[in-house]
Amino acid sequence: MSVDRTQGSCVTIRTLPPLSSLSRCVYSSSDDATFGSPTRMGKGLTCVCFKSRGTYERICINLTPLQEERLRRLKHRMKVNFDASRVEHQEGLKALWSATYPGQELHGLVSDQWKEMGWQGKDPSTDFRGAGFISLENSLFFAKTFSTSFQCLLKKQGGKRAAWEYPFAVAGVNITFMIMQMLDLDATKPRTFVRTVFLQMLSENEWAFDLLYCVAFVVMDKQWLEKNATYMQFNDVLKSTRAQLEKELLMDDVLRIEDMPSYTLLF
Structure with a gap:
């Protein structure tokens, strides 16, 4: 499993874990809880950001x-x-x-x-x-x-x-x-x-x-x-x-x- 890390951005897991687990990455934010919009991270891979209690969490799923x-x-x-x-x-x-x-x-x-x-x-x-x-x-x-x-x-x-x-x-x-x-x-x-x-x-x-x-x-x-x-x-x-x-x-x-x-x- 390889990981990309860039300044001020989420960590993207290139190879997803088993379907029973969720891949998340976090970076800081000062906003209250809101829902973000999905972004496309390559064919079949959808990421959605979730902002809660000062942090963003992004879950990436690859639809099998x-x-x-x-x-x-x-x-x-x-x-x-x-x-x-x-x-x-x-x-x-x-x-x-x-x-x-x-x-x-x-x-x-x-x-x-x-x-x-x-x-x-x-x-x-x-x-x-x-x-x-x-x-x-x-x-x-x-x-x-x-x-x-x-x-x-x-x-x-x-x-x-x-x-x-x-x-x-x-x-x-x-x-x-x-x-x-x-x-x-x-x-x-x-x-x-x-x-x-x-x-x-x-x-x-x-x-x-x-x-x-x-x-x-x-x-x-x-x-x-x-x-x-x-x-x-x-x-x-x-x-x-x-x-x-x-x-x-x-x-x-x-x-x-x-x-x-x-x-x-x-x-």
Whole structure:
């Protein structure tokens, strides 16, 4: 591994370490925390500067073919609108119902039963406009992977609850949309350090986005309880949830979603 050092500039690692580690270099600055813009350091190598507490940190990542393919698939998932006429989307809704209410018969894809889950009306397909089909996939992943935590949130079993609670299913769609905005994955070049860190996590686990969704949901509910919030404060809780996620993703020892402190809330 060779290193270039120039006066007043970052150190650039020419040969990157394994994907499980992050290459950083630091030089002094007197400014407060801000996000810098990415710079290109040769073909396939993207560097993003992050300024915090008087220092700049630059993380350099080289997108591997595996990483590029996983990012491509994730971005494709994010672009798929929910279409109630598509059989696979209908089957997705049925699978979500079965995972949420095992053994309880669903009387139709348009039914008042869906209100029990926290959809705004009897046709859940109308609530997917903001985030698309991936928000259904996220909910289904949560229900199957962390069923106990999922059921606890669905039934509002934890803590002292407000009289006017957030609707569970619609909250999930909003969480998906919030994560999409936070990661800014549709940008042609990374514009934030959080996005760059997530790309490394995606190379470790193809389901990093879905795992992050699960963490975000339990963080949101925890903050909801701590703030003793009501429905009208949901957007404020969502903002504080995003801030908490960003804080944890930027921790030095967080290299996977599973390393995030709030990941333990799922168990």
